[in-house]
Amino acid sequence: xxxxxxxxxxxxxxxxxxxxxxxxxxxxxxxxxxxxxxxxxxxxxxxxxxxxxxxxxxxxxxxxxxxxxxxxxxxxxxxxxxxxxxxxxxxxxxxxxxxxxxxxxxxxxxxxxxxxxxxxxxxxxxxxxxxxxxxxxxxxxxxxxxxxxxxxxxxxxxxxxxxxxxxxxxxxxxxxxxxxxxxxxxxxxxxxxxxxxxxxxxxxxxxxxxxxxxxxxxxxxxxxxxxxxxxxxxxxxxxxxxxxxxxxxxxxxxxxxxxxxxxxxxxxxxxxxxxxxxxxxxxxxxxxxxxxxxxxxxxxxxxxxxxxxxxxxxxxxxxxxxxxxxxxxxxxxxxxxxxxxxxxxxxxxxxxxxxxxxxxx
Numbered sequence: 039x040x041x042x043x044x045x046x047x048x049x050x051x052x053x054x055x056x057x058x059x060x061x062x063x064x065x066x067x068x069x070x071x072x073x074x075x076x077x078x079x080x081x082x083x084x085x086x087x088x089x090x091x092x093x094x095x096x097x098x099x100x101x102x103x104x105x106x107x108x109x110x111x112x113x114x115x116x117x118x119x120x121x122x123x124x125x126x127x128x129x130x131x132x133x134x135x136x137x138x139x140x141x142x143x144x145x146x147x148x149x150x151x152x153x154x155x156x157x158x159x160x161x162x163x164x165x166x167x168x169x170x171x172x173x174x175x176x177x178x179x180x181x182x183x184x185x186x187x188x189x190x191x192x193x194x195x196x197x198x199x200x201x202x203x204x205x206x207x208x209x210x211x212x213x214x215x216x217x218x219x220x221x222x223x224x225x226x227x228x229x230x231x232x233x234x235x236x237x238x239x240x241x242x243x244x245x246x247x248x249x250x251x252x253x254x255x256x257x258x259x260x261x262x263x264x265x266x267x268x269x270x271x272x273x274x275x276x277x278x279x280x281x282x283x284x285x286x287x288x289x290x291x292x293x294x295x296x297x298x299x300x301x302x303x304x305x306x307x308x309x310x311x312x313x314x315x316x317x318x319x320x321x322x323x324x325x326x327x328x329x330x331x332x333x334x335x336x337x338x339x340x341x342x343x344x345x346x347x348x349x350x351x352x353x354x355x356x357x358x359x360x361x362x363x364x365x366x367x368x369x370x371x372x373x374x375x376x377x378x379x380x381x382x383x384x385x386x387x388x389x390x391x392x393x394x395x396x397x398x399x
Contacts, residue, residue, distance in 0.1 A: 046087040054083035066091050105140040107167040111176050113147045121330045129352025137360055156181035166359045174242040190359045194244045210386040211355045213346035215245050218391030219252025222325045222344050223297050227260055231295035231323055235268040237282040237307055239299035249299050272303045279306025294322055301326040301333040304341055323399035339397035346391050
């Protein structure tokens, strides 16, 4: 067994710095009113002694917990299998770490988890919440609103029907889903393809609906290109892409191009096309959405897709939340890898997308 090592106390810090305990406490806990030379002596004493402030005491002074809840409205099997979530969490973690704030990950497997998450948020453990992957019937927004926790959403909330006129007080970060989808389908049409299928994402999520709308925008520009039989619903997973691709092939064997709602769906579509003896891109051109390097660059052939800055979106979500907290706009800016953060309190931010052309289309 190891012996417990005594931790340096605030009194020891004050003695080392030659100041009162009250002065040391104000410096350590972020208070004001301490002259710069005295504050520097306290900070030097903290470093020399290895003093770690008591978070509970610090919170009483700053009214901050230096922790942010990241709420993902998906089961853990989905979160840990989909590289999209890994990229977004990495961006969030980088930004929170840059501001010495902790990430608390909360997943919702079922209805019982919603109540657990709501109790945790209402308990005053975190400064705010970042919430993404919401579904139409999700009770989380109402529960979070009742908890009174500052919140930034990842993705346009479904109650904001018009991306150009979001509800006052709602802050969210999203990419141009509709414009990106439109660009991908126009590219397929420009290749001379006229039987362009769309494998949707889960249509209880706004990103999937927006990408479906973008697909419809593009095919409507070409007379005779739209055929509702070419649209099959998936769920943003490889298995969902496989099911939707088989459905399209059964209905429309003459399909010559596919726009999948995300890269994972495209991965499933490629498998089915290969099994059916169709060559990509010679027989069927394929495009996806996301440009997740672990997927898009490793498919055979490499995937043409729409790039969104997933990690950057995560960082921007965290910055908008931190900026909206008391004193947030006065904090030091971070610049490494994070998109510029506008003053987006009460509105949404839509980031641009880019079509990345590779061998599949």
